[in-house]
Amino acid sequence: MSRHLLAVLTALVLGTQAAAQASPDSNARLAELQQWMGLAAQHAPGRVDDAVTMVRSWSRESLQSVRDDLAAIRLLLCERCARPQQADTFKTEYVKADGQLSWRTVYAFRHIGDLTAFVKRVGATLDVNDLLKRGALLHTDVALRAPPIMRFAPSATYLPLQRTVIALGDGGQTGVEETVDHMEMARRLLELVTADPRADLQSAPERDSMVRIWYRATMGALLDRRQLDTSHTLAALQLLPGEGTVLFLAAAQHEALASPRYQRSVATRTIGDTSVIESEQDELRRAEELFRRALKSDPEYLEAHLRLGQVLGRLGRHEEALTELRLASASSDPVLSYYGQVLIGREHDALGHTVEARTAYESAAKLFPRAQAPLLALSEFEMRSGNQRAAREWLDRALASQTGTAAIDPWASYLQAAGRMGNAFLSSIGASLATGSVAR
């Protein structure tokens, strides 16, 4: 089977070079693949363990080879795939991997003989989907928890598995650098997930429940860590365009990008032809569109109502904002209720509804008595009304609430709070893998 396939493929690509032998490099590459498989198998999801520590130092090229080899192995293991179709698919895989048939692809075809022998040895026991998912979680943990070591000079040309990172401090942009994109590596592994790898090569990751949860989890976890990965969000929207949580998290990312924290800090607005961040108004409008799509998918999505309200307020549509915020105020989650009251206070204030604004801020202060934001807002309210003594009393409360044990004000984490469930989702995936109960 494999010799026949190899002949077909080399004839397609190499013509007269069909007799090419596996080079010593191929052995090294195979060893690297086996090492990667071992690390993926031993990795405890959610932890920065030895596997994470090792993989984070791997080069972009090594990871690309691993991914290509896994694609090839998946093909070689497919028992019921028709030969001509198989060859076409194999070629397609390589075209997808590299964008074009490059020297790496040619090398990969020479390498196919070694892979074939390897598959013969381990193929019977190999669960390709499980390996791909474990590998994806390994690279997810590198992306989230252990920044990769490999770094390059910024480049205007997109290369697979290369990620441009714009680093921000609270004082502005602190640097731009290229690193290995382990989140893309995870995505590209999950692209290979099929319903039954031994019978069908037609990738359908969107139909796999673990993959769907993974996208929600990683989008949330990235937001929670203030890592706004626009490539990842675009990939999620392309794969799962109707998924309510994906739409919500994508919207929340644009909501964050519209905030002063990012609008004032990001100096590198575009890289090559790719826009990193749009204007505040454009980001708000994109967030509005995505929140509305999320609500179309689930009209009871209270946090989507809340954040849509915030976005509409920023767009100056205060009455519309209040309508959405009132819908969100039905939430039993105290944090969401708190956000709702603060934002309702802000919108009423913008409309000149002094009494209603004050009432909303007082409600927020009751929900989180040690939270500083509503107390400062109430102080400023009094100051504006000419009541300096009352203003000072609210200020004293605001400042007194910060002494002693660490004060808690959810307002400080409003932007990333949309992703607060991401880590829990990731943990659930890890637990499922550990018990072998990963849903297909």
Add this chain to the structure above:
Amino acid sequence: MKPAPRLAAIVAVLVAGSVVVLVAQQPPPTFGRRVDAVRVDVLVTDKGTPVTGLTAADFEVTDNGVTQQVELLAFDQLPLNVIMAFDISESTAGERLLQLQIGAPAVLGTLAGGDRAALLTFSDRVTLRRALTSDLATVRAAVNELSASGGTVLVDGAYSALMLAGSDSGRDLVIVFSDGLDTDSILTADRVLDTARRTEAVIYGVTAGSSGRIGFVKGLVDQTGGQSLEIPSAIDLQKTFAGIVDEFRRRYVLSFTPRGVSATGWHRLQVRVKGRRATVVARQGYTAG
């Protein structure tokens, strides 16, 4: 933000009503407690050097275009209230925080008996480390305990500092140090600029390595008649801080009771020195009522 029509209507009714009542029963309506007398801190320089020895007669002050009768307070006898409002967000970690800790004692070292100091910090929240006190050793100790982390609620921090400065006696100097942009404040810059118009504090804004990005601090400084100092590196903080207090002590404190102007609303002030070329820095005006 402009006052909404409904709020404006309520204010107008109250003022009109009080006029009717007060005409019959009380002295004519003038200013609230805070603005019975208006105090204006004035810096006069000639080619960058402070001009000293001026008297009240050397100044001309107009309030909404109406010339006022001013007196010169014996400012050297007024104690200073220095509120240090420092950004200790994560971007100040390391050298900047160290220089801040070296620089702050330079402020405290210039204070004399009767003067007071306070220390307020802001990162992702505002923290009052020491309320106004003449026990400067405790302020110094609080400076040494600072550590940097979190975002920057610069606007909230500036508002809190302004409010702390509204003390009963003395001259209020607020020194705001920041190196970054506001990221998380609940209050808006416009609202806090409005607060600045209602207080008599003078704000000196010090920014280090910020490439002129702190428009809000500049606005506060202009509003209150202070100075905006951009330093290339935090290593200059000690000298800068000491210079601020020294300059502040050489300002004039003028006082006048407004005559011939409305008892409410925004009052634009213009201060000039008669008969000589000099640069005058003073607050742009005040909000009454």
